[in-house]
Amino acid sequence: MDEQLKNAAIHTDGSAAYLFLKEAAKNTIEYFKSVYVPTSLDEQGGNIFHLSAYHNNGDFIDAALKELPEEVVQHLLCQEDGNPEKKQNALHVAASLGHHWIVKLLLDYCSKDRRSIPLEPWLARDESAGRTPLHYVLDVGSQNQALKILSFVCVELVSSVEDKHGNSPLFLAVKRGYNQIADKILGSPASFSLRGSHGSTALFFAPNCSDYVCSRLLQEHSELIIDKDENTGNTVLHQWAKMGKTYPFNQVLRGDFIPLHLLTKFVGQLSATNNEGENPFHIVAKSKYDRARTVEVAQILVEMYELQRPDTSNKAALPWFTRSDEGSPLRFAINHQNEQLALYLRLDGIYFVSENCEDDLLYLAVENGCSQVAQEILDMVDRHSLTQLLTVDNGRTVLHVAPRSTDAVLRQMLENYPQLIDESDEKGETVLHSWIKIGEMWPFEYVLKRDDTNSKWRSSFIHLLGKYDAEKRNPLHVAASSNNTKQVTEQIVELLLDALQKEYPDLIQSSYLPWLDKDRKGHRPLTEAMINRHEKLALDFLSWNQGTTLRQLNDGEENVLFKAAECDCQKVVTFILDWVHKNESRDLLFSGQRSILHVGFKKCTGIQ
CATH class of the missing domain: 1.25.40.20 (Ankyrin repeat-containing domain)
Known part of the structure; x- marks a missing residue:
């Protein structure tokens, strides 16, 4: 060309x-x-x-x-x-x-x-x-x-043509929700294909179309209702559950055009699992459509099941309690923060599910903010002594994630299971480490300010300031490097240090101070605060350090003044220079053969 x-x-x-x-x-x-x-x-x-x-x-x-x-x-x-x-x-x-x-x-x-x-x-x-x-x-x-x-x-010239994957024009039209195309092909006197790829058919995607087109497909091609997609293992019920429209289910349930033998097989698909081991209830539980609609779909599925099999006393046979590799539909609902559906899926079955090794239900409910579900499960833990639900496999306890729930749930945990305060997970992370990461203020106020001077849990929590995780970081290290808003972090640390002073009035004269701890990188909480430009927090640590010479705060080869200058923390530099001037301790102005002037002040233009 x-x-x-x-x-x-x-x-x-x-x-x-x-x-x-x-x-x-x-x-x-x-x-x-x-x-x-x-x-x-x-x-x-x-x-x-x-x-x-x-x-x-x-x-x-x-x-x-x-x-x-x-x-x-x-x-x-x-x-x-x-x-x-x-x-x-x-x-x-x-x-x-x-x-x-x-x-x-x-x-x-x-x-x-x-x-x-x-x-x-x-x-x-x-x-x-x-x-x-x-x-x-x-x-x-x-x-x-x-x-x-x-x-x-002519419709008949194209309606029976399937591509190399087995997709017919009718299948593609229904999948796209093109009612006019679907109706035109369905009304053709010539033969046409309803097939899609891997054994699926147009009926799989009937909910995408109008109730009229859906009704035509069900009435004229009811035999397709029990088909299965061989690639995914999904049945028609799986696909409908994923799409979340209720009228196709109602047409099957209320209509009289589905032969009984097909209807029986169709309802039997409620217990059928796809290639992921999931039945239609699992699909509903992890779906992304409106929460209220998931409950509506689940209600219809339960109604369909109970009409065919009215005896539901054998919980192990109920599809809404059946476990896939990832758990039961109830666990799916909790893990996807669908509390409405979790509450519907028979909370009286939580005992049954927990007894069948779903020991993380309470943890997930708390972590995902399903507070009503968490309260129900916690009550069941109390009644049936299901203490295995308090801890998950990695050693974390429900108290680690309690700030994501309510004060009522937190109070019940502390009142009935105070031993959880001292538990650490497999990475050494304590409850206090975890709470600081979550960054909610109210749990700290609840534990540390209750009765203000004599909280019965305060001593146990303050004791955790001296606990290390696997990286030898104490909770103050976590606070200094937190991604939470600076204001919240500052308020939390202030509350912790005030409580620390009330518990140990003479601590400042002791040889151990938690803000002097070094982690495996050689960083103190003060260092982390400066690296993260958290000046208010750094100043708080320095202010609490008044009785200790600042020479003790040298980190590695660099002292605290050099580190503050390198991190461009102007207020911290000013604070230390004032201290140097008042105490005539000019050693801090030097590190090896270098003086502080070698470091320079990138933006500290106001500092003399």
Whole structure:
């Protein structure tokens, strides 16, 4: 293909496209029929219609349809791209890429002159997917263009064509929710396919369409109700549960057009598991649609089950208690913060589920903010001594995540299981480490300010300030490097240090101070605070350190003044320089052979 022609097909638009084609009219017909062969993998080939379609240049195609001879246009419409692995015409290309205006331009031309286009490009199947342009239009999303094709094509010529994956036009139309297309094909007197890929059918996606189309599919093709997608293992019930529409279930439940033997098998699918080991209740529990609607769907599923199997005394057989590898539907609901559904899924069954090794239900309920569920489970722990629910496999306890729940749940935990205060997880993280990370103020106020001077839990919590995690970080290290808002972190630390002073009035004269602890990196909480530009916190630590010489705060090779300057903490630098001046302790101005002036002050322009 001529380079100028190729570039025009790709880039020339608007009136320039018309001008180019008029000037190029002096060339032979074969000039316009030529095919571009790509020279690299990132290029696309084909005739000028292919190139314009690939690059969404509708202006050039519009001009070509009007300016080029009819013989040339028809040839360009039917011509394949020259790639033996694709064998696509321009309609295939435009439709597969969702370039709807180009599809409309080409179809408008075809609908006017279809009798003079013998090869019928709208019916051609490509090599790569075995699809007609109708398949692509339906899949990429344009009901209007699909209706355009069906307006001048006999439905029976395309409705039975399945692509290489087994997808029929009806399946794609229903999947997209194109009611007009679905109704048109369903009303055709000719045979048509309802198949989709991997054994699925149009009925799998019936909830995407109107209740009328859904009803037609159920009444006229009820045998499809028990089909299964072999790729995912999903049944029709799984797919409907995922989509969350209630009217298809109601049509099955209230209608009388499903033969009894099929209805029995359909309800039996409530216990069927897909390739992930999940039944339809699991699917509902992890769905992302409206919470209230998940309850509605679950209610219908339970009603369907109980109509067929009224005896529900055997909890192990109930599909809403069945466990997949990831747990029961109840656990799924809690883990996806769907408290409404968790409350519906028979809380009287929590005892049964917990006895069957779902020991993290309480932890998950607290962690995910399902406070009412957490309260119900905690009450059950108290009544039945289910203390295994207080701790999960990694050693974390429900108290570690208590700030995500309510003060009532926290109070009940502390009153009935105070031993949890001293528990650490497998990484050495204490309850205090965890609470600081969560960053809620109210639990600290509740524990440390209750009766203000004599909280019965205060001593146990303050004792945790001296506990280390696996990285030898105490809770103050965590606070200094926290991602929570600085104001909240400062309030929490202030509350902790005030409580520490009340518990140990003479602590400041002792040899151990928690803000002097070094972690495995050699960092103190003060160092972490400066690295994270948490100046207020750093100043709090320094203020509490008044009785201890600042020389003790040297970290590694750098002393505290050097570290403050490097971290550009102006207020901390000023504080230390004032201390140096008052105490005539100028050793802090030097580190080895360097003075503080070697460090320089990047932004500390106001410091003398």
